[in-house]
Amino acid sequence: MSHPSPLPSPNPAPPISILMYHQVGNFPAPASHRACYCRQSRFRAQMAWLRYAGFRVISLRQAYAALFGAGTVPARSVVLSFDDGYASFADNAYPILREFGYPAVVFAVSGLLGQPARFLADGGVRAPLMSAATLRELASDQIEIGSHTVNHRRLTRLPPEARRAEIGDSKKALEDLLGRAVDFFCYPSGDYDAIVRDEVAAAGYQAALTCSRGAANTAPNAFEIPRKAISWGDNLAGFFWKLLVKNRRKDRYG
Numbered sequence: 001m002s003h004p005s006p007l008p009s010p011n012p013a014p015p016i017s018i019l020m021y022h023q024v025g026n027f028p029a030p031a032s033h034r035a036c037y038c039r040q041s042r043f044r045a046q047m048a049w050l051r052y053a054g055f056r057v058i059s060l061r062q063a064y065a066a067l068f069g070a071g072t073v074p075a076r077s078v079v080l081s082f083d084d085g086y087a088s089f090a091d092n093a094y095p096i097l098r099e100f101g102y103p104a105v106v107f108a109v110s111g112l113l114g115q116p117a118r119f120l121a122d123g124g125v126r127a128p129l130m131s132a133a134t135l136r137e138l139a140s141d142q143i144e145i146g147s148h149t150v151n152h153r154r155l156t157r158l159p160p161e162a163r164r165a166e167i168g169d170s171k172k173a174l175e176d177l178l179g180r181a182v183d184f185f186c187y188p189s190g191d192y193d194a195i196v197r198d199e200v201a202a203a204g205y206q207a208a209l210t211c212s213r214g215a216a217n218t219a220p221n222a223f224e225i226p227r228k229a230i231s232w233g234d235n236l237a238g239f240f241w242k243l244l245v246k247n248r249r250k251d252r253y254g
């Protein structure tokens with residue numbers, strides 16, 4: 001960001017890696033958008049490896065409390081985040097998370113529940129999003145539901161009124177549906193600027209996740225928290241490398 005942020009910066013805490021996943025399942029090797037797919041067998045191996053290597057999978061709420069509140073986290077803490085709310089999360093990722101007892105956060109597109117992910121290049125024909133009923137069933141202290149706007153549009157390209165509706169209406173719609181607070185936001189396509197960021201804060205969210213890379217601790221404030229994208233090509237060595245080494249911040253926007 002080019003101008004100084006009025007938002008508070010994070011507390012000192014052990015490095016927290018927030019991993020970014022999209023679809024988990026059994027796909028042919030993707031030709032593009034490789035960071036949007038993770039083979040189910042590989043996902044399972046990654047989850048097993050986290051336990052084996054002594055990582056603690058914590059909720060985004062716990063990470064937020066350690067970074068911006070009074071909470072603490074153990075060394076080697078990891079948060080699992082899933083963008084877009086694909087049906088493949090419920091079918092393929094959730095059973096594995098349950099098996100390991102891991103919490104996660106899912107960022108849902110409130111206006112497209114139960115529909116194809118039309119914002120994808122191919123119209124999302126093979127990527128249905130979870131229905132409202134499924135989302136309601138999954139929402140719990142273990143599975144946090146966050147907002148990923150109403151329609152998954154690039155927020156910096158929208159006129160102010162439409163932009164604020166995407167940010168605010170999605171929060172309200174998901175809160176009405178789930179009967180729970182929706183405190184976390186994730187920018188579609190990682191697209192944001194200082195105006196968007198400040199509108200997300202003004203809408204009443206506690207924090208927002210970006211597609212910038214790095215440990216969560218390198219966030220300049222709670223509304224620009226970086227993550228680590230887990231890609232189709234990441235074998236366990238690559239996964240390990242991302243977790244332990246790639247903590248330095250690399251901005252994607254701003």
Ligand SMILES: [Zn+2]
Pocket residue numbers: 083084148152187188189
């Ligand atoms: Zn998305």
